Amino acid sequence: MRGLISIAIRGSWKNLKRILFHSERVTSMEMRYRILSGQVTLPKTVNDPMCIGCGACARICPTKAITMIDLPEPIHLTEKYTKKQRPELDLEKCCFCFRCHDTCPIFKRYNRPSAIHPREVGDYYEDVSKLLGGG
Known part of the structure; x- marks a missing residue:
């Protein structure tokens, strides 16, 4: 019993020190302020110029x-295909299974960096119209 009380007191003191004196910080004060x-922004998860707006990522999630968001004006990618929507990723709901990334036709069919990625999509750019055979 005495050992249990000792453990409880030591644990309480350690937590009290963390709260009152900010000891054992994991994040710097500068980062906390930012x-x-x-001042800290989330990484870009959708590469709009590379997305063809097919909605495969939204269906597989x-x-x-x-969610697929309607574009203000449709973008004609080829003679027969027009991009009318773009994906929007809610990171609070995301379970980071990467099905969206793996299903993206830009990645799966054309072997280019996917237009959607839960961590960070990067800045890759290529003319999607040419990739689809329209330009």
Whole structure:
């Protein structure tokens, strides 16, 4: 019993030290300030110029974290295909299974970096019209 009380007191003191004296910080004060002031931005998860707007990513998502948003003006990619929507990824719902990435036809069929990626999509660019055979 005495050992149990000793453990409880030591644990309480350790947590009290963390709260009152900010000991054992994991995040620097500068980073905390940047987060709280909104200076930290999330990485880009959708590469709009590379997306063809097919919606495969939204259909395959098990948590429904991807919704297709209508574009203000349709983009004609080829003579027969027009992009009318773009995906929007909600990272709070995302389970990071990468099904969206693996299903993207830009990745799967054309062997290029996927237009959607839950971590970060990067800045890859290629003319999608030419890739689809329209230009």
